[in-house]
Structure formats: structure tokens, C-alpha cells
Amino acid sequence: MVPFDEPFRRQLRELFVWRRDVRRFRPDPLPSDAIERLIEIASLSPSVGLSQPWRFVIVEDKARRRAVIENFKTCNADALQSYSGERAARYAALKLSGLEEAPGHLAVFAETTGNVGHGLGRATMPETVEYSVVAAVCSMWLAARAEGIGVGWVSILNPASIHEILEVPASWKFIGYLCVGYPEAEFDRPELERADWEYRRASKEFAIRR
Secondary structure, eight states: OOOOOHHHHHHHHHHHHHOOBOOOBOOOOOOTTHHHHHHHHHTTSOOGGGOOOEEEEEOOOHHHHHHHHHHHHHHHHHHHTTOOHHHHHHHHHSOOOOTTTOSEEEEEEEESSOOTTTTTTTSSOTTHHHHHHHHHHHHHHHHHHHTTOEEEEEOOSOHHHHHHHHTOOTTEEEEEEEEEEOBSSOOSSOHHHHTTSOOOOOGGGGOOOO
């Protein structure tokens, strides 16, 4: 095992602290191999039964990108209707997508019917296939931050519409749509916390002993 010293561990914690869900991107293009390199790192993630169920679609076609943006606008307008009063006003003021500015678009799916891994670990918890893909996204997110690249995870989309827009197999379950690019600014606090939408709670609130 490669030893990781205390300075490295401190830097690693700083990486976690400064990892943000980015919504505001500069127009600067990414290096030509940036997204492929991040996918390679994501693929080092753990997966149930070594099933490696992640599937990535690099979206470059302008018409498909525009269709995704329009789908977001529709879904976001629908989401706004679920709020009222001051909370609705706050929601309307939030920037919840960097789809129009980000130079990179990446859709992430989970292959739910693959034979890789021979079903190990999935009989009682089939959802671990999707968890494995989420773990890969988190690995990618941190790797991107280490390079100064920002990632924004857009979930305000209709999965069926995304399947249609990107023409992917029916067995692929939509996990998320990522905006990738260089952030306008860097913060150590989440944007939703800075906008007074919600606040980060202490870790002790989420742990119990039995």
C-alpha cells in the first residue's frame, strides 16, 4: 500500500471542502481530452460485483444540447409551481443549471441489465447498480476539482425525454446530467447555502450508535 502522509490527508480534506456543485461557468474551452480523462478516473470507482455499470454520453451535438436545455426549462417551471410565497420567490432566483454556459455536457446512465459481475451483490439490493454509478460520478467530481474544473449535476430533467433526446438503450437508467467547465468563481460553501436556501448541518446530526 502506498503511504499517504498527513500533509496529503490535509490536502485531500481541502479538496472535499472546496468541491462545489457549479452553476456559473466561464466560456473557456476544456482541454480536448479533459472529459475522457475524467471518465477514465470515474471508471476506477468501486462497483457492485465489479459490474462497472456506468455509461457516459458526451453530448456535443448542438441540437441535442438545445433539446436538453429546453427540457430543463420546462421541468424547472413545473418545479416552481410546487412552491409558494417567499419560498417560490427564492426558488425563482436560484441558478439551477449551467447548461447554456458550460463547454462540456455529459449524461450519465446505469446499465441495469448487464451480465458483467454475474449478478453478485444485486439479488437483495438491485439498486446497488445505480449506487455504483453515483460513486463514479463522485470520483469524477473530485478529480475535476483537483484540476480546477467545475462540475454541476443537473437533476431537474425528465428521464424519459433525456432517453429520447440522446437515443440510448432502454436498459440504461438515467442518473444525472453533468455540466463541465471552468467555474467563474470558487467557494468553500455551497451556493444554496450562500443563497439562504438551506444550510450545511454538522456531521454529528447524521450518526447514531447502536
